[in-house]
Amino acid sequence: MLFSGTKISDLSKASLILILAGFAIIGGAVYFFTELAADVLEKEKFFIDRTATDFVTSTSTPWLDTAWGWITELGSVLVLTIASVAVLIYLFFFSPYSRWVAIYFMVNMIGISSLTKLLKITFERQRPEVLAEHDGTGFSFPSGHSTGSIVFYGFIIYLFVISPLKKQWKWLINITLGLLILLIGFSRVYLGVHYFTDIAAGFLFGLAWLIVCIVALEITIWHQRRRQMKL
Secondary structure, X not given: OOOOOOOHHHOOHHHHHHHHHHHHHHHHHHHHHHHHHHHHHOOOOOHHHHHHHHHHHHHOOHHHHHHHHHHHHOOOHHHHHHHHHHHHHHHHHOOOOOXXXXXXXXXXXXXXXXXXXXXXXXXXXXXXXXXXHHOEOOOOOOOHHHHHHHHHHHHHHHHHHOOOOOHHHHHHHHHHHHHHHHHHHHHHHHOOXXXXXXXXXXXXXXXXXXXXXXXXXXXXXXXXXXXXXXX
């Protein structure tokens, strides 16, 4: 685990910086999400939404439509559900990690799905365009593809960070996954089923939830090790 000490004094400076940075990111994400959500509730129009829509309209081509359609599927409910089941099976039966990792991964995925649905019902923002072909139905804010992809692929990034892989492979894989998260979000704007602010809100909320789950996991493992040390 990232924070493997059994007491505060065991934590390295890097671990303490990561903990503080995590709380700062959570605070910042929640603050900006709240600001965005308040504006959405007031039905405000955003300049950045119009700019993003105009940009993707000007770059639209048939082959890009196909490419972005494939990319957006990597953040769909079906793909993330199948991938999550596969990851859970690995974590429960084949990984060297504590069972708590699998449990918190499950909390991470089920929690974001439920919270996203709740937020969509709360804000009731209409989509710029309804396209069932690209899961573009229901309410728009925040983007489910954005929240789902950042918590799923973000947790996979965390698993690679704590893995024994060589550092260069970790960087390569995690940068690729990070870019994929961003591309999935952009695909929703390109396909016209979300506003840019839906994507931004989804990333902010999803990131905050992901960090909460990872920090809770690290604390659980930390307490587990403390109990084992006392036996």
